[in-house]
Amino acid sequence: MKQTRPFVLLLISCVIVLLGVLWSALHNGHPGFPGRLLWITGGAGFLFFLVRTGDEIRFFILHLRSFSEPGLMLTLLLACGFLILGSIAVERSGLRWDLTRQKIYTLKPGSHEIVNEIQNKVEMIAFLKEGTSTWREAGELLGIYVASSRKIEMRRVDPDQDPATARKYGVGEVGLILLRSGDREERVTDLSEQALTAGLIRLISGKGRSILFSRGHEELSPSAVDPTGLSKLTRFLSDDGYQVGVTDLLDPAHFPDPPGVVVIAGPRHDLIPGEIRNLQEFLDRGGRAAIFLDPGVKTELSQPFLSSGIILGDGPIELTEATSKRLGLDEGQILADPTNDHPASSYLGTRALLVGARPVESSEPGRQISESSTLLRTLAGQGGEAPADPSYSVAVASAWQIHAPDDNLTRFRERPWARLIVVGDSDLLTNRYLERQGNRQVVMSFIHWLAEEDILLRSEAKQQQPVLLLDETIIRTLWLIMMILLPLAFLLLGITIWLRRRSVGRG
DSSP, rough: TTTHHHHHHHHHHHHHHHHHHHHHHTTTTTOHHHHHHHHHHEEEEHHHHHHTTTTHHHHHHHHHHOSSSSOOHHHHHHHHHHHHHHHHHHHHHOOOOSHHHHHHHTTOHHHHHHHHHHHEEEEEEEEEETTTTTHHHHHHHHHHHHOOOOOOOEEEEEETTOOHHHHTTOOOOTTTEEEETTTEEEEOOSSHHHHHHHHHHHHHSSSOOOEEEEOOSSOOOOOOTTSOOHHHHHHHHHHHEEEEEEOOOTTGGGGGGGOEEEEEEEEEEEEOOOHHHHHHHHTTTTTTEEEEOOOOOOOTTTTHHHHEEEEOOOOOOOOOHHHHHHHOOTEEEEEEEOOOOHHHHOOOOOOOESSSSOOEEEOOOOSSEEEEEEEEEETTSSOOOOOTOOOOOOOEEEEEEEEOOOOOOGGGGGSSEEEHHHHHHHGGGSSSTTTTHHHHHHHHHHHHHHHOOOHHHHHHHHOOOOOSSOHHHHHHHHHHHHIHHHHHHHHHHHHHHHHHHHHHHOO
C-alpha cells in the first residue's frame, strides 16, 4: 500500500486543480477565494508528490536511455503535469473560441483599436440584479473586453446584496455600468458593445464632440419626449460620448469648433439670409452640418447646395398603391437602401424607413477639390409613378465634403475637410421612427462620419444572424467536456489499467 500512496496523491492533486479551473469557469474567469484555495491545495499536493517520488524521478532521468518506454507512474506524472499546466495557462490567458461566422463573441475592429490604446488600468463595474438574464449577458460582454486586454478588469455588483459598494460609487440605480481609470470615471446605461466602447473613448480622451441642434424655425426638439421629439436620439448620442446642445444660427460664436456638428432637424420655416451666410461661413472653416428637410418646406438652402453638388428636390416621393401594398408600407412611407460607395453608408447592412421624403440628388460639385456622394436610395421600383420600370429609384440622402477654401491650393491637404449631409426627411430622427427598420444605425452613422468618429462609425455595422449560435450554456458545456470530463476520463482509464496490471502481477 505504501507504494500506491504517491500515485493516489498525484490523482487527488490533479482532480483538485481541475476543480479550481471549473470553479473559475463557472464564475466568468474570476475564481475568488474558493478557486484560489483549490489551485493552491492542488499545487501543494503536486509539489509534495514530487518530493515523495524525487528519487524515482531522478533515477529515471539518469537511466533514461536504458528504458524502452516509461513506466505507468512516470507516464501519468507527465500527463497530469501537462494537463495542470495547460489548464492553468488557458485559464490565465483568457483564451476563447468564437465559432460563429459573424464573430459575435469577439470585439469589432473599432472596439479592438480602442482597447489596444488603453495605457492604464480600467475597471468595469456593472450594477445589476443577480440571477437575471442581464446579469449573465453583462458577464459575457464584459468578459470579452477582459479577455481582449490585461489592463481591463470587471466585476458585477448587486446593489441589493452589496449596498455599501453602490453607496461608495454613488450608484442608486440598477442597470448602470461604471468605467473607472485612476480618478476618472464614465457611466454607461446601455449594455452593448457600442455604448461600452464609446464610454472607453470618453474615459481615455475626455470630452466628446459637440452636436448642436439649431432652433428658431420650429425644428424638432432634442429634449421633447413625445412621438415627434428627439429625446431618444439625444440619449443615443450621449451614450456614444457626444455633448448634445442647441445653437442659434444667427450668432457665429454659437457654432461648435470642428469637427463638432450642427444639426438642422426638420425646420418648418426658412432660414433668413444671415443664418444661411453664417452656415456657409461655418462650412468654409471646415465645419460639419447635417440637414434634414421635409418635403413641402420652401427653403433658400438649395442655393448653397448647388455649388456643393447637392440638388434638393421638392417632393414628396410617392409610391403607387400597389407598391405600398406589396411592401407592407403605410401611406407616404418608403424604404431606402444605403449605398456602398461612401464611408457614412458602406458599413450599414440595414434599410431606412422614411415618411414623405423629398429627393436629394448628388452631382458634380462646382468647387475645386470636393466630392459629393449619394448615401441612400429608394428601393428599386420606388420613387416613380411608372411601376413598369422596376430599376427606377431616387436618392434621398447625399453627402458632400471639400477642403476649406484657401488661396494657396498647395495647402489644401493641410486644412480640414468641410462635411455636409442632406437628408430629404426628418421623421427618421423622431422617437416614433428612430428605432424602426435601420433608422438608428443610419442616423448614427451619418453623425459619426461628420464628427470623424471612425471607430464608432465602423462599430455601427449591423450584426448578421450567425450560422452557429452558441449561448452561454452551450459554451460552458463544451468547455466542461473538453477541459474537465475528457481529462477525468483519461485519468480513470489510467487507474483502471493500473489496477488490472497490479492484479495480474499479484496473480
